[in-house]
Amino acid sequence: MSADAAAAPGGLAGTFRASPRVALFFLFLLNTLLVLDKIIFTILLEPIKREFQLDDFRLGLLAGAVYAFCLGIASVPFGILADRGNRRNLAAGCLAFWSAMTGLCGMAQSYSLLLVARLGVGIGEAGGGPTALSMIADLFAHKKRATAMAIFSLGTPMAALISLTTMTKVEALLGWRAVLLIASVPGFVIAIAMWLFMAEPKRSADAQRASAPPLRTTLAYVRSQRSLLLLLAGAMTAYIVLAGVSSWNFSFLIRVHHVKLSEVGPLLGASIAGAGMVGLYASGWLADFLAERDERWRTRVMAATTLASVAFGIAAFTVRDWHLAVACTAGLAACASLWLAPGYALSQSLVPTRMRGTVGAILFMLANVVGYGLGPPLVGLLSDAFQSAGVAVPLRDALIFMVTGNVLSALLFVLAGRSLRDDLTRAGATQDIPNAEQNTSGREE
Template sequence: MLTTPENEIAAGSRADTGYRRYVLLVLCAIYAVNYIDRQVVAILLESIKAEFGVSDTLLGLLSGPAFALFYTTMGIPIAIAADRSNRVRIVTVCLALFSLTTLMCGLVAQFWQLLVARLLTGVGEAGTGPASQSIISDLYPPGERARAQATYAVGVNLGIVVAFFGGGWIAHHHGWRYAFLAAAVPGFLLALLARLTIREPERSGATAGSQAPTFRECIDVLWELRSYRYIVFGTAMSAFAGFGMAAFVPAFLMRSHGLDAAQIGALFALVVGIGGGVGTYLAGVIADRMSRRDPRWNMYVPMLAALVSLPCWPLFLTSENLAVTIGSVMIPLALSVVFIGPCVATIQTLAPVRMRARAAAIQLLVGNLIGLGLGPQVIGIVSDLLVPIAGRNSLRYALAAGAVASCVSIWSYWMASRRLIVDLNKRPDFAPVTPVSPR
């Protein structure tokens, strides 16, 4: 059974239950706003393409690397600050910043200005994730972290609901610029709320006056944890599939099946937002319950989710029937982010206390460089290359890259599960971890 340091458990129990839940919900809402600002561009791509006359390659650049470049590179220095200073202040400042840059996206006059605004949006969003994950880990003990981190991750699904349903409706009736302007407003309000009502938690497991290790020391420690390396790569592959789908499935449904932005927004809101939110939360609950007997279930859960999705890909990519296409894409879309809760919880448990924000930032760095940076971009490039052969259906075949990435993620989670027990036992503040067989 997984055993943990008494001071970590005490830290989780000391915090008032109602306050812990309140902080978790506010951080979940902040994550939702993060995803509204990040994903609203996907439902707007066809409108942006029509106004500026750009290619799918440039659309892939806008929805992927333009955002990911600064999002990933700024995550590390901000995470270093989060391991050493007030995390709540970092979250609120970054939240206000990326809300401001989202506002700028709706005011641009040329495509290159939109690219620059998306770059700057990545700077602000880089600071909220690692600091928030670290705060949650100090409020919840290891046995409750997968569910807590999964609850936080439901912000992804809530953000997608608003981005696609609200963004699609606004874009259809008022134009894509107003969708950006509306997406910026909630962030300013949440930044003020968090600053006034959330206090910096005590770092669980850290001795008084302890100093955060250097970044080089952090890299050395994490590199020795082979399961951490596999988890990081696995989440990157899951992100490749997820971000690629989120960026181009709406455009594919418009081009190949004639749906409009409002219809696709409603579809994504129901499937990814509501269905995905339930799936993400239940994945955390299942991972918490099963990992009490065997911590490797934190890897088995995302692995099984990807396996369930695999048979749906061929139907989605090849069917000419709209009902079959929508029915087959529902499961991959709904399960696209269930990996976050179990994987983040495992990373936060593997990493020493004063390395948690940086462990999260490194995972986000690799995951977003590969997933967000390459996912939409690779699919966009392949789509353009296939136009002479497939015409308007080029995007149909380019999306197959997501299925390949999903297969690689399954292998990565399996490899991580084989090393996880050994790596947990390397932590000096853990009693030996032994899987408990069912009776």
């Protein structure tokens, strides 16, 4: 008997496994581990640089470009698979694979081997994000989708809390390799738990009757949705800023403020986690609440929080006291990621059900190939260029230059709102309200 068959409707076990809240909890854990790998590498950049004697550009490639390129390119075929097959199994399998690759990163004895293992992490993680977004969209109706995406996105500050409070101490005691080996273990446990205790979310009745369209049809539909194109462009720009700045935060504090990783890590982790958890949930809830009056408030919330990140960023990189720098960095990290919940929700609401996995994959591809692929090495390149030009604090100026890019992100989000109502109606999102039969099938209104 298969795992899904064992969870037949009507039984207590079946009801538990089909619960949208149970599924959302597992997807939150999956997202926590996905983000944890990103943050862990940023806090390990300096010890890795010392061991392998790397310049900032090669360090940036390791932190972003190679990993992000593989993640982004592999996202599209995984997204297509998510539109056609069992998303729960796909997500759990990918989680187990990238956890194994994280462990291999901790065993690498050369820069080249570390780069290859990091490539494997990116390929595994490519199946996590798109499948999760697609499942959440089928579990929660449009009017609650941003709030659900906010809970899913809480994995980001939770990962920051774990990595910056616990993993920094592990690095100080046991070294950077031990951090990666320890971080690889929970993924196997959660992958098994997902298979045992989480059911594959049911798609809408129309989606179950329809087959997933070919990629060219989905791309043509995306091009026809002006608000979705602008949303993707704004997300891509915001990811360049977020990835570039977050990857170099610790290096900045260590180099400019001369603090130890074990000293600043717990404080920064707690600050980012606290601000991020409150802010992410509030942004999702606020977007859903205000959108009851006007759907354009979703993009307005995204633009406002993105603009706020510019102010926090400039302050974080110019204040002289490192405690103030940490506080401002927490504000920067929170505001720069508050667009995620309403943005993810809109990306799923602006397309029909059978296109959601593919569109989620396109979002992850653009975000990672361009965002994480360009962000970290671009900061490193700017820092090296400023240093050659004789700038006193080159990394600081590179980070200030980078964070101002969120002005463009905010503008693109505002422009996306202009055609949002028409595009949502065209995609059928305004009629995306589950009926009684759908509710008994495991969907939350």
